[in-house]
Amino acid sequence: MTTKLNRRQFSSLLGSSAICVPSIVRAQSDQMRQFEGATLNMLAVQFAHHDALWSQVAEFEELTGIKVNIEFAPFENTRERTLLDMSSMSGRYDIFTVDIMWLAEYAAAGYLEPVANYLNNPDLTAEDYDVNDFIARVYSGTGVYRDRMYSIPYDCGTVGNMFRSDLMMEAGVPVPNRFDGTFTAESMREICGAIHENNQGISGFVTGPQRWFWGWMFTPYLYAWQNPDNYGNEFVNSNWEVTINSENNLAALEYYLGLRDFTPSDDLNYGYGEQLAVYQQGNAGGSITYSGFIGAHYEDPSLPIAGKNVALHTPIGPSGRTDPFFGSWGLSISADSRQKTAAWFFIQWITHKDRLANGAIGGGTAVRHSTYQNADFQAAAPWHAEMYDYMANVANPDERIRIPEWSEISDLMGFYGNKAWGGQITAEEALLGMERDMSKALRRGGYQREGASQPPQLWRDLSYYDRAPADWE
Template structure:
């Protein structure tokens, strides 16, 4: 990656891209694109908060320091409604066949890129939230894969042994996006939904008995987590699993691929997976969905070159190459590759879940107000984890404040 300069100051045949750490996985493939097109790529890999800050600074000021931004799923509605990014429908109609579009996972395309019937980005990585666990430790202890939240409690208690630096379960508890995202994934997996029934009723459900039960479990899991977990980001959770210190790690499939790589993980070949724990075994499983797309800055003067890169990045050939690296392609053809399924066996379950409608993309609603929701919820959940308030108090405060945000945004709350 080269020294960063504002996109508009670079040569005409160059583009600047800003994304989170998962975008670094495309770096080895970029020379292919540069040789094929003559377009130089300046890839900037930044921490999650910095991608948010840089993109919003660019959009609000009307500049183009990056031509392409990685777009978290929860930013879609905000970016679309405020016209921050280029609408892509005409370019898609011009350049992509229906057969090509049909190969893209419908859940990924609809959730990551479409807003009110229009397309504002193209999906880059489809992330599915699963429960990863140490199959070897479970087998040795005579345990089955956890199905319910109570199962997680029991297995965590049995497998925690601080004397050997082994802990039962690890979750992010850091204030903000880490604890908010992982709590909502746990709540969704247990059958909850943050909003009652949008667009008819946007009332938040954090004051429900189900939300309280989930948060009580979530906070109690600190007993079975490594020291310092109260400040853990999801990256800390991933490292703890990779280094063999954790028995269970609910996480996105992009992190599951890191557990499976022997060059990076001491637990490669020892990890099982299942759906997120439920309140009762009788409930149908739900797979929370997230991921990233790529969008073109509406102020970029390099729309065609940016679109050329996006077409390349989301093409069948490149998605198959990326599937072997990150296990999170957005195409059926890549997920169904035998080599990909051998490396990351959960992808076959993901294909089935997509076809059976078990994937839930709005576990973090994509409406423009969500960033405010995440800030409120992330603060109150962290306070509960720190013991500053009870779980019930945290959820009550969050529910009241989020209700006000949603009402102020003009949505019905009943």
């Protein structure tokens, strides 16, 4: 169910809706009103930093007569629930929120409707939608698979760390600034150790070693630890042979496992929620996080830790590499929806620059140039505003390689990584297990078959993702 706000409440909350709404509706009132009385059903991941975006849905309903029902799922259950519905081809949901790491899996199976035919139709897309206002790499990085656009971005960010700057100062260690080059692997251990030793009962760091979370909590270390000669070969080489069992990756895993020196002793099955709770309660000096979570989970004024944190990236690796982690969420139309055009009207309305700016100022993230350049957004979320150049020019949309088998690869990392974290196997044994089982997965996928038509490895040349959004057909 959506939250109902009257026009006065909505304008008071977001400040600009009353003047922003007509721009897109005036050009499309007839088309939108032809779906009056229709109901759209959406399955969405449940994140607090999306709340301000979804709070605007009531305005869309009032303007169009289209009802939008949103059913929320916890992050760790979203893929399972989405695939269950998609594979049934029931058409129960018209719209899905899609994590970038699942796009290839969904699109390759034919579960998503390509959106270019809607986007490029002037009868269906308003003049002021301004697709080129999206950051090019965020736009295509979120939605393109095999040259086709399937998903429109509404959230993007990177994985990094939050540290208690007050505890760092008390422990006598300098507080780094994000992207100033001083937060290295060595300095992170120094910070964690100083907090750990200076505060009885407070862990220097907390992470989520639970099996499900290794695909986004460990992967950034894996990338940061590569030397220049090995960039692009983090998981596979140019012949699609699995390279996870490399010296660079062993060093990354050993470093990550070494953080156990500073983490809670009972953390083996911590997921994101558990490790966040430890940090929020003041029982850890550092925490891994996704940048989109900072406003709601770390800097919400109701939290005792608000204003005491410094947002940092994954530590710079031994060869000087900053991890290019790219995370994002987009809105996609189900291939089995019986109301695809109405679904597109909603997607373009909610991802219009005005709605996305309102959502970002209210706690979300930026995916458009105009949002990053918005003074209200910069004031509300300085930890996001400083990421503009990073998301536009550094972040790699294919860090988690864009193939349908990624979910299996991620799960295998978690299976063996969790065992290593618990001391059941060594780091070497973990990488051997990953290599063996990932190789089986890619052989099943036909990547190593003689004469196979292998997909391009786009993470090696990001110019593919940097073309103007309007150029995608």
